[in-house]
Amino acid sequence: MIDLPAPKQDVLDRRDAVYEGLRAILPARGVITDPARLKPYETDGLSSYRQMPFAVVLPETTEQVAAVLRFCHQNGVRVVPRGAGTSLSGGALPLADAVVVGMMRMNRILEANYGDRYAVVQAGVTNLGITKAVEADGFFYAPDPSSQLACMIGGNIGMNSGGAHCLKYGVTANNVLGITLVTIEGEIVKLGGTHLDTAGYDWLGLAIGSEGQLGIATEIIVRILRAPEGTRAMLAAFRANEVAGACVDAIIGSGIIPVALEFMDRPAIHACEAFAHAGYPLDAEAMLIIEVEGSVAEQDALLGRIKEICAQFDPISLKVSQSDEESAAIWKGRKGAFGAIGRISPDYLCMDGTIPTSTLPRVLHRIGEMSAQYGLQVANIFHAGDGNLHPLIMFDANNADSMHKAEAFGADILRLCVEVGGCLTGEHGVGVEKRDLMGVQFTDTELDQQRRIKTAFDPDWLLNTAKVFPLSDTIPRAA
């Protein structure tokens, strides 16, 4: 278990008074203190870490969020923001002395404006829920993390979530126009708006991806886009990772930016095929899923060009989908990757480093060597166009040694990502999982500057304490 800061004894000592204070702000259904009902909140998508929270509150309005934060600020109580609890980096892991602010009851879509191409939604609306609300009118919300069925837009704001289609459409920060942010002092500030550029400092850009360190977003103005006429996928399989990597370079080098460009290595292909029966070639070392969009004629033209490029790399198989059903089949294995790994291993860690794409062969080779050293299997799934690597390390959480090794293996992969010019996390966030590796990527001077910004928003370091920054530093520092 990861180290968490010692609970504030004075808060624990005032337990009843704090509960009473929260109940004075929220309706009874919005305050949870009973251990049996707190239990579901003890972990998130990084389920090997667990901690029972001090209390959970479920506000229904921005004003209630503001009142809760003001109360916590006045009483020195730590706060952990939470959306759907799908964070893979432990971003919503509770603390024994912290109030978890769950946003799931703020789940309304307030406005969809097609003429001006935006929607206003509350933080507890699911990512897919936004698209579902506007798709009948031909629109969609672009970022599509794998957890999009469950994850909430508020959490996407916290982590600056990406997805398989961000090569073309960008990540959350590129698709959000404004947020209503509640500060720890209980102030409600609107950042951005229904327009594109905003005068003054880009607080919106700073807040997105700040992992709940600066405030809690309650309302979000997202850009919605008109859906393309259609999309179609193809599959290309190769004899070596290097060859598939070179093919990716050649596609991008030709001027084509597919909407998605996914890479799977041999273990990933086998695991996904066994699970989904998607028709993946089992004799391949590496496989690409490439998706394009446009009219049928445009799809044909683009896939024709891509197929020609792939053919230069001696592919084992090349399969261009001829229908929506065939495209869905090609995606089926990839989209079921987590389930597929879950089927062959009791537990897995999903890593999330990003690397310069030119270093892919070297990185995959090193990961293979580490896998042998640690005696743990790994399957690699990779957003190839943008260099975001997802090694899935398989282990057994009931075996302390296996878990310890898996964590060490994961940390080694992330160090490698930084060493080759990449970063610790491409879309999952630092959370609690990678906080102690921050020194691998940043100097103390750089971390100090980030901490000063945190202090400017949250002087007492009450918001999502023990995340993002190395634990030894999760105390306010003089600016």
Next chain:
Amino acid sequence: MIAPDEEEGFAVAIRAAAAAREPLAIEGLGSKSGFLRPIQVADTLSTRNFSGIPLHAPKELIVTVRAGTTLAALEAKLAEAGQHLIAEPPHYGFLDARAQTVGGIVATNLSGPRRVAWGAMRDHVLGIRAVTGRGELIRSGGRVLKNVTGLDLCKLFAGSYGTLGVMTEVTLKVLPAPEATGTVLLRGLDPHDAVEALSAALGSPYSVSGAAYLPQEAAMALGFERPVTIARIEDFAESVTYRLDRLCALLHRFGIVEKLATEASRTLWRAVRDGEALPVQPADAIWRVSVQPSYGPSVLRKAQDAGMFGYLDWGGGLVFLTGPATVEAHAAVMAAARRAKGTWWLMRAPEPLRRSVDVAPPEPEALAAIRRRVVASFDPAGILNPGRLFAA
């Protein structure tokens, strides 16, 4: 003027200025030194001698550029590899110097017509190196396309007008330049119908990458006789042909739809990008107002009523205005923007006006308090372009 040719030189200069509490003007080539609030400084620290392109990896869609590199030099380098800057930064004809630096265009977060579809300069800043007001070198982001490690200072620095630190190097996402481009054009629409047509185009599945409306005077400045409404497609040649046809069919209800082929389209959008449709006089002021697109026409009309000229870009969402540099004209712009729930900049104006009025909307007090603390955390002595954005 201090103009280091090594990164360490910026740290030395800033530490000395901080110790002496002597404010510095931070600039590249000074092309935008007449923007926003005037500043009182002891010296100027310029990036102009710190130039070069240490890394361009076309297949990774990235380029790393020293801040003092000219925008034109970067664009030429990218063009050699068939690539371009996604946000299409403007080369305004009314700048104080002909050339601008890459650091300057990031620090002012200025974007061209493509912003409506593909994001602003700030959306494509992957990494920065900067020397803060403490004289400390910091990095944020990196050289990869996806990176959520730590707070995103790249976005905070983009548009900060040199008030947090001196960016010494930026890494930008770049994309292949389109093989072809084309434009559909409608003549004679009023602003309301024009924005409705542009919304239909932007809300279509055809990936419109530019959407502007030039009223009478602006259209005449570009050689048209009547107002024009234009929407652009950039893609492979066969897609441009197909999509222009589809747009013609879609916009038919607004009038006769004409098509411009690649070269004519490029020339027209360059003019829109660079503000050539604005009849700017040297003593005039220039404003940018950013609103939700359907409110663009009302802002434009109110500005016209107050004696200003302007045009709409970003589908109606950017109102670009010029007019007399008076407090009354400025008040009219502010009022129109406020009624439209938008935001505004007094970009350029003679110094007396810029000194006496807000150049951007004042922040609510809660945010202003946070802003003062954040700015002080970067620049405790208050020596970097002090007061450039906000008076206090």
